[in-house]
Amino acid sequence: MGQPNILLFLTDDHGQWAAGCYGNSELETPHLDRLAQEGVRFANAFTPCPVCSPARACLLTGRTPSQVGVHDWLQEAVPVIGDFDWLAGEVTLPELLSQAGYHCGLAGKWHLGRSHTTPRGFDWCFSLPRWQGVHNGPYTYHLNGAARTLDGNKSTLITDHALQFLEQTPKDRPFFLNVGYIATHSPYQAEAHDPALTARFQNATFRDIPPYRPHPWHRNEGLAGGSDPTPEQMRSRYVGYYAAVSEIDREVGRILAKLEEQGRLDNTIVVYTSDHGCALGHHGFWGKGNSTRPLNMYETSLRVPLLIRWPAALPSGQVATACVDHYDTFQTLCAWAGVDLSRADLAQRAYPGRSYAGLVTGQAGEEWDDTRYGEYGDLRMIRTRTHKFVKRYPTGPHDLFHLAEDPGETLNRAGWESDRAIQEELETRLEAWYARHEASAFSGLAVKFQRVHNRNEAWRDGKRERRGLQVYDPWDVSISRASGRGNR
Template sequence: MNESPDIILFLSDDHAAWATGCYGNSRVRTGNIDCLARNGVLMANAFTVTPVCSPARATLMTGRIPSQHGVHDYIGTAPDDDVDRNWLANETILPQLLRARGYRTALAGKWHLGQERVAKQGFDQSCTIGPEYPIYHQGPRQFYRGAEPETRDGMLARNITEEALRYLRERDRNAPLFLVVGQYATHSPWKGHPERLAQMFRGKEVTKELPVEQYPFGILMRESTDPTRLDPEEALCQYYAGVAEIDESVGAVMDELAAQGRLDDSLIIYTSDHGLNCGHHGLWGKGNATYPLNMVERSIRVPMIFHSPDRLMGRQRRTEMADHTDLFQTILDFAGVVESKDERELRNSPGRSFLPLLTNEGHPAAWRAVQFCEYGPVRAARTNRYKLSLYPDPAMNLLFDLEEDPEELDNRYGDPDLGHIRDELTQLITGHFSSFREEQFDGATVDRLPRYNPLEAWQPNAGHRH
């Protein structure tokens, strides 16, 4: 085995945990991802800290939450936005730490943390989707190879896959590789995917089992108001086709690693930035699919799978809670990166490495029983049974008993029988976000935060877009 193994990180966009076979979906086609899970380790309770693109990605790259790294909403790419601003310039991020360990670092696909048309922080090489929006799944598209524009035609997912394969084939064989593959095929618009894939799902009544009761705690916004909602059957077929495209990408990378004799020794990680609703309770999208913002299970649950047969104890399905701050620490641990005491104190990451769980070498003491999330001023705590979401307006606060009400339709916040649960979780939220915050980035004070996009999801007028 190599002393420092290759690490391939698939960071897909909008790929919900429920939309994979290994997480229980019998309709979708994810044979390659399922293979990773079957022979690796699947985290059954994996979450995003923030259910929207840029903050989630920043959290994974820094091991810190939005109230620490300062990215609280998606970063706009409109003509009047500063698309080349480096939002993490004051952070030492994951590829930088791995590069200092001797890794070569490469990025293909989506980044969405600024630096849209320039070289990416910490990466030796990058070929990424440009800032033009919307992003379609086929046709001409501007990429940036470092700072050089490059027009690519054809299927977007395939172009990203080809770049990932190129990095694998041309890499320095004497140095370990950290490769991030940022697939986009599961993001809206839910149309334009390969017909050969979409037709696999048509006529199968893919929406038959979707919960139909309308989400009662907010109005629809953004993707939830798109014409997609008028033909949910076709939209979900297209979403599943996008999932299948990504699965093909995973298979192509696995095949290339196998051809190089590196498949079993490398670490392949499959995850996404956040979850997604596809017609569930009338919602399309993630945390900003409603106003006020939502923290529903399908928005915050993500797939998280690890595959490295030579290094991990495979065929595990772990039930511990894990999020992207833990993933950050686990990757560092796997690569042998050890930050100094001063560096750890400066980072102040809430995450912990769960590598001992993956290798069967031990169980980290007192693993947490609560998952914390934030999106702008909205904060949430989730245990195995209860979830509390706190809003700036207390009248909007939500408390759900996930055991009795898994679809989150019965708000128990004012129920005196659950008053002790409400108070305990409120205290936990207060303590957590007091410990992990930088004053200038604290999500509780959104009026002091920088502008991320023209229609920030916590603004009252954000909900009136149709």
């Protein structure tokens, strides 16, 4: 059969809850649903970091933010940030696949630095340089090293160029195509989206979204000063977000149709996922992990859709219940493409993930460990089937949720005497895991002493400290020394 083609949809801010195949009763997502029906739907897929750039780095390098040194979204419109090579020293998925003989293309969002150039490993690139902008209107894209100003809908233009890539791929090589849609990213409001799509939801009840009850730490994305939305603003954002999901589903369908027309769909591994989740008032905030101060690791911020179709190897209609994350998807794609991550030049990279190929192909193998680990700057998390512990360095406030009894994470049990044993056990496991999967120069615990990612970093904007939360007393000199201040 030879090497399969790989089509990776890595969408921006698409929460797992927002798709028909994940139980949403008002969204119609026939093309995503098709992937689930003809492939595998992962019920428990997570991001290791609930914000754009580090989440993407996790999937596209297979390594942790504390190994790579990308801890927050990159404000690439600022030259000192956008021109910096944030992945220097890393070997990315497109580089590995290129070495394995793949013809590699990128259509859409990259957001890992130097987005105005073609990232290493790609033979072809149509991307969003600097600031990704709004969803419709004129915008200057990057096409294979040259600026190109186009007017129209970004999702449609990204798909148009993805189809161009598929038309020109060499016949004697497999292809890898990374498609990055942004429609589900803010701005959320209805007027920012296609009127033909927003019209579908003017009478929707949005019954799958819980009532909004403001979180005491909220810093709502897309609202002035992070303020609370009015009822009219809430409904506009519901309508806009649902329209955005519908738009992305439509564009996914266009690419699937092209591959079907070319006779290549069934020899293509199609993966649909998102960098992280998204809350539309869930848990009392709008956005993701950086929509509270201190930052959060709530389930809605962490859970992502993960759908994989590959008829040659995967049974149709399968629902995988194992807990997986972007590190595991990186490992799995490498395994299916024939990339040996144990080879001499990669063996010392301490990859944290594990291929789930055996889980979804029905091959017998070792038991799967459902424990997931995550981080966002100087916050770290461990999640098991029954509990989640979030440690905010240096001294809290911490979170401990009993997921088996409280899946909505409504009761924080951190510091309770009755839960002391489980909290201490989880903390010990968390610190042992990161001792194996961090580089001292890039550790999230030393993020205050590393490069600036954007002008609103939670560890520098002072908002959590003004609330008397997660305060350093004073700057931790021992961390500063250990970090080497994060200079590359």
